Amino acid sequence: MASSNLRPRSCSFAILLISFLNLILFILSAASIAPIFLIKNPPTSSLAYAFLVVSSISLLSSLVGFCSQFCPRAHTPLILASSLGQLLAVLTLLAGEGPALGMLKSPRDPREAKVLVRLECGVMVTMFAAEVAVLVLSCAVERCCVARECDEGGAEAAAKDDWGTKRSQWMAKVQDEEEMKRIPAMRDVV
Template sequence: MAASNSKLRSSFSFPNLVLSCLNLILFLLSTASLAPILLLKTHPTSLGYALLISSFISLLSSFIGFYSRLTHFCFMTHISFVLASLASQILGFLALFTKEKSSLSKLDSPRDPKEAKVLVRLECGILMAMFVLQVVVLIFTCALHRCWMKEYEGLEEEREKMAAKRSMKMAEFGEDSMVDGAKMSEEKSKELDEKVKSKLKLCD
């Protein structure tokens, strides 16, 4: 089993490296998305907290994605966080992009309106970049997992075939040893019969 795992890691080392790099970029973007919200207002409003939660979900998703490439973490757990992250990103983007004035009033920033508008648009751009990158990560993760499962199934079949061959060889060896044992017992019985006959002749 250890040999099969090492074969899988070596065969998918480059795709794993690419996916780890994508998750690292996503992690950095998620960290950067916190700055505009905190700069708009140190103590965020309900909309600000919603955007912060979206960023934290993305942070957690990218961290789990990076960690899962190193340890083959549970696939479904990672995908669940990715989907939650995508949903929060698109909702945040739509809220800021389609209703900019309403979002600015809800964020209630003490900053200059022009500065606040720039920060909101910056946050909007970061969310869009995060969404696109997260979609790429999702597709890449699913494709890599599918390839990994096919490779793993192939190695398992190969291992089962090797085990079947080994058991057949052991069975053949067992049959040969049984035949040899029977021959030896026959020879010994013949020798014993000859000895008995020779003794009987001497007695006569």
């Protein structure tokens, strides 16, 4: 019963969509680690470690997204950090493949390394799009929940006001009836 109060019916599709996007993000984050190790195993360059950190933060963000569906305020900082890291990684890879390949120090064939770098860039772009979608939907769900709570609070206040008005009208009616009973009694006395 408590979980039904946390999850408004009008936002259930958005929550399902957020869960689906978090699943996709989890899969992409796990998949984005593979090209880093395929370029050079073990990764020794600072750029490779930066890509590993970005992928790890995205993985953590998707896991926290599963656990904190009803608390987007806890999830939002991780989404923002992950999105910023992905954006910087994409900009680094798009700025030039040559310098990126030079920094990664790959012992592989240059063609294979270039394909792996492009694959990593594509995965990062897709992860960035999924993170932005999760962020927008999380904010929309939070707003929907807050609006629903305000509506319920307003309905309770209106119900209390309505009950108070009915009570006041009933009290006035009872007082009028009592006065009407007193008036004939006063005529008899005079």
